[in-house]
Amino acid sequence: xxxxxxxxxxxxxxxxxxxxxxxxxxxxxxxxxxxxxxxxxxxxxxxxxxxxxxxxxxxxxxxxxxxxxxxxxxxxxxxxxxxxxxxxxxxxxxxxxxxxxxxxxxxxxxxxxxxxxxxxxxxxxxxxxxxxxxxxxxxxxxxxxxxxxxxxxxxxxxxxxxxxxxxxxxxxxxxxxxxxxxxxxxxxxxxxxxxxxxxxxxxxxxxxxxxxxxxxxxxxxxxxxxxxxxxxxxxxxxxxxxxxxxxxxxxxxxxxxxxxxx
Amino acid sequence: xxxxxxxxxxxxxxxxxxxxxxxxxxxxxxxxxxxxxxxxxxxxxxxxxxxxxxxxxxxxxxxxxxxxxxxxxxxxxxxxxxxxxxxxxxxxxxxxxxxxxxxxxxxxxxxxxxxxxxxxxxxxxxxxxxxxxxxxxxxxxxxxxxxxxxxxxxxxxxxxxxxxxxxxxxxxxxxxxxxxxxxxxxxxxxxxxxxxxxxxxxxxxxxxxxxxxxxxxxxxxxxxxxxxxxxxxxxxxxxxxxxx
Numbered sequence: 001x002x003x004x005x006x007x008x009x010x011x012x013x014x015x016x017x018x019x020x021x022x023x024x025x026x027x028x029x030x031x032x033x034x035x036x037x038x039x040x041x042x043x044x045x046x047x048x049x050x051x052x053x054x055x056x057x058x059x060x061x062x063x064x065x066x067x068x069x070x071x072x073x074x075x076x077x078x079x080x081x082x083x084x085x086x087x088x089x090x091x092x093x094x095x096x097x098x099x100x101x102x103x104x105x106x107x108x109x110x111x112x113x114x115x116x117x118x119x120x121x122x123x124x125x126x127x128x129x130x131x132x133x134x135x136x137x138x139x140x141x142x143x144x145x146x147x148x149x150x151x152x153x154x155x156x157x158x159x160x161x162x163x164x165x166x167x168x169x170x171x172x173x174x175x176x177x178x179x180x181x182x183x184x185x186x187x188x189x190x191x192x193x194x195x196x197x198x199x200x201x202x203x204x205x206x207x208x209x210x211x212x213x214x215x216x217x218x219x220x221x222x223x224x225x226x227x228x229x230x231x232x233x234x235x236x237x238x239x240x241x242x243x244x245x246x247x248x249x250x251x252x253x254x255x256x257x258x259x260x261x262x
Numbered sequence: 263x264x265x266x267x268x269x270x271x272x273x274x275x276x277x278x279x280x281x282x283x284x285x286x287x288x289x290x291x292x293x294x295x296x297x298x299x300x301x302x303x304x305x306x307x308x309x310x311x312x313x314x315x316x317x318x319x320x321x322x323x324x325x326x327x328x329x330x331x332x333x334x335x336x337x338x339x340x341x342x343x344x345x346x347x348x349x350x351x352x353x354x355x356x357x358x359x360x361x362x363x364x365x366x367x368x369x370x371x372x373x374x375x376x377x378x379x380x381x382x383x384x385x386x387x388x389x390x391x392x393x394x395x396x397x398x399x400x401x402x403x404x405x406x407x408x409x410x411x412x413x414x415x416x417x418x419x420x421x422x423x424x425x426x427x428x429x430x431x432x433x434x435x436x437x438x439x440x441x442x443x444x445x446x447x448x449x450x451x452x453x454x455x456x457x458x459x460x461x462x463x464x465x466x467x468x469x470x471x472x473x474x475x476x477x478x479x480x481x482x483x484x485x486x487x488x489x490x491x492x493x494x495x496x497x498x499x500x501x502x503x504x505x506x
Contacts, residue, residue, distance in 0.1 A: 180347065205364065
């Protein structure tokens with residue numbers, strides 16, 4: 001009975017799976033950076049960027065639409081950018097009255113909004129592909145090699161490790177509640193307010209338990225000689241294939257940056 | 263006498279395909295106190311979780327298994343789950359898995375409150391349940407700061423307050439000091455209720471339960487009078503148990 005709903009790794013054998021995780025992390029970061037740097041309305045460059053993503057999908061043996069299907073979870077976050085529709089001066093496209101405000105959509109605002117949407121959509125897909133093709137400990141290890149401060153990688157590693165422990169704890173709390181969620185006659189379950197109250201208490205319990213457990217875990221780690229950093233046992237080795245892939249990917253990114261600026 | 267609990271040909275496998283129950287059948291009469299023994303991994307806890315419909319994701323068709331559980335002649339299905347849960351009081355092995363409210367009172371009151379009983383009745387039930395486990399003075403204490411023995415007794419009170427027909431306890435004496443264990447034994451002896459108790463504590467079995475069921479590898483390998491089973495050394499050794 002283990003909670004593994006968060007693990008997004010997809011086990012297959014493919015070219016991308018076999019690449020060194022450092023290369024995958026570096027290319028993903030470069031790709032995301034490149035998307036962020038492309039100017040508004042660089043449609044050709046966005047298209048090339050998308051093609052690069054599709055190639056990555058194909059070489060990872062997960063199907064060409066793999067990341068597309070999973071990318072929609074991140075779409076609601078793009079709503080944060082909705083204010084740019086109204087806040088950038090330009091030629092008005094449409095205006096309407098909303099509650100207390102008169103809102104006007106400008107053409108430059110609209111252009112920027114669509115561009116932000118495309119940028120984030122492409123970037124999210126590459127990140128999805130990264131966690132689908134590299135095991136989490138390998139990603140952490142790669143981040144360490146890429147000079148991310150060890151305090152950050154350690155925090156991320158622990159967060160990931162204890163997400164599952166916490167998930168199990170939540171699962172047990174809910175099972176205990178379920179075991180006593182009985183009925184006598186028709187009126188059972190009580191009011192929404194009461195149930196919300198119980199759920200609130202359960203969240204509090206979860207916090208207390210995690211807090212106390214983290215203390216015990218830390219003591220157990222100290223008892224075994226923990227001195228501030230985690231050791232890893234799988235050495236990564238950069239081969240010719242890795243260098244060539246990295247070089248080609250970075251060249252492609254450079255090219256689409258140029259295409260976006262011409 | 264009618265059977266309070268009837269289990270017929272119960273099969274179950276976990277998500278990883280590991281079979282945990284492979285055709286379990288038995289019945290219990292009203293007022294009977296039965297011990298369930300067997301090595302770790304024999305399927306005891308899995309069986310107990312089935313008795314109030316916790317494990318099967320969809321009890322209507324027992325997705326990862328098949329078989330039948332009936333309580334008071336009512337067959338366990340998805341539709342009557344809440345009714346069955348009012349009849350079968352399940353006490354988990356680890357009291358931390360059982361207690362989820364900040365105070366003892368709220369935890370013991372959860373069952374009756376969920377059943378929709380009026381506040382006065384709930385109060386009365388909490389009082390009598392705490393009295394039954396001799397923890398009357400603890401109603402306003404914080405559950406997670408009690409000792410293991412105290413938590414165990416509170417865990418039992420949380421289901422007693424629902425006035426179940428059957429009490430199902432998973433290794434109640436595990437991790438208790440001798441005094442805590444003695445208090446628990448006296449408590450179990452005095453409770454006038456049908457009881458199925460899984461345990462590794464063979465002395466407890468000898469002292470408390472007239473009938474014993476032995477499980478191993480997902481099956482019942484012996485079911486009979488405790489006296490006879492504890493005499494059968496061959497059987498005990500074969501299933502990793504010890505004569506007390």
